[in-house]
Amino acid sequence: MSKFTLRFNTIAAALALSGLFATNLAVAEDIRVISSGGFAQAYKNLASAYEKSSSDKLISGWGPSMGTTTNAIPVRMARGENIDVVIMVGDSLDTLMKEGKLVAGSKVVLANSLIACAVKTGNAKPDISTVEGLKQAFLQARTVAYSDSASGEYIKHQLMKKLGIAEQMQGKAAQIPATPVGEIIAHGEADFGCQQRSELLPVAGIDIVGLLPQEVQLSTPFSAAIVSGSKVQKNAQALLDFLSSEKNAGVIAETGLEPVAAKK
Known part of the structure; x- marks a missing residue:
């Protein structure tokens, strides 16, 4: 084999190998x-x-x-x-x-993802560790906010009925479109609200009071x-x-x- 042929074959092999790597x-x-x-x-x-x-x-x-x-x-x-x-x-x-x-x-x-509830920083924190405690937190709040996504749909259509307070919450509980519930609470537009815990955690100016009790929790x-x-x-x-x-x-x-x- 000539030096030219050997060199050509070496170059061709190198080009083929580099092409393989490229692909x-x-x-x-x-x-x-x-x-x-x-x-x-x-x-x-x-x-x-x-x-x-x-x-x-x-x-x-x-x-x-x-x-x-x-x-x-x-x-x-x-x-x-x-x-x-x-x-x-x-x-x-x-x-x-x-x-x-x-x-x-x-x-x-x-x-x-689990649902949690929050209040504005500095406000009293209700005990929602029990179903009865959660029910009272909703009833005692002047205004309540929940999202227009999965957690809010659950709260609006199922949780309120499970707690037996659907009628009592009419007029003071609102589903918030687009804006995070935590921001509504931080700005004082609602004094109690619930959303996915992962959505509440990054919001400044609020305190998370806890997760919904296991009996009425929704994992999404x-x-x-x-x-x-x-x-x-x-x-x-x-x-x-x-x-x-x-x-x-x-x-x-x-x-x-x-x-x-x-x-x-």
Whole structure:
């Protein structure tokens, strides 16, 4: 074999090998993510770590899992907004999946969320450790706020009936669209309110008085999935794998959620 042939073969092999490596390397992309409030803080705390490890750029937005407000995830999907990944309440995500708006089989459950209640910082904290205590906290409050998403729907349509106070709360309990319940309490627009614990924790100016008693508590799963038609599905899947990784369970738990990965 001549020196020229040997050199040519060596160069060709090197080029082929480099090409193989290139095809196996994921290309950095922009990933457009919309998260509902319940998982928002956990997502924010993990976003920079994902960007550093992947070189992808996360373009993030926020909106409730249900409802008719402009930012609600189903409304965004209906108007054809450019989204690659949604993170939202599991039941609402399942509805979008059945409608073909999400990639079949891409759903991953990230965490479970419990409902807590709060008052403005400095105000008296009612004891809601029992069902009777929770009932009295609602009745004694002048104004009560709850969300227009999963926790608020449960409070409005089920919890009030379970406590036997649905009629008594009419006129002083209000479902708040878009704005976090904690902010309403902090601004003095309501003196008692309940929402996902993970949504109350980041809000300044309020004190969380406790979780709903176990007998009337609602655990809500938050899940993520890839949007049908996304042009960056490989990168989106890498993000879902990262968010659901057991190594990130501690970060999720710090936001008041119960990570699913930690239970594996």
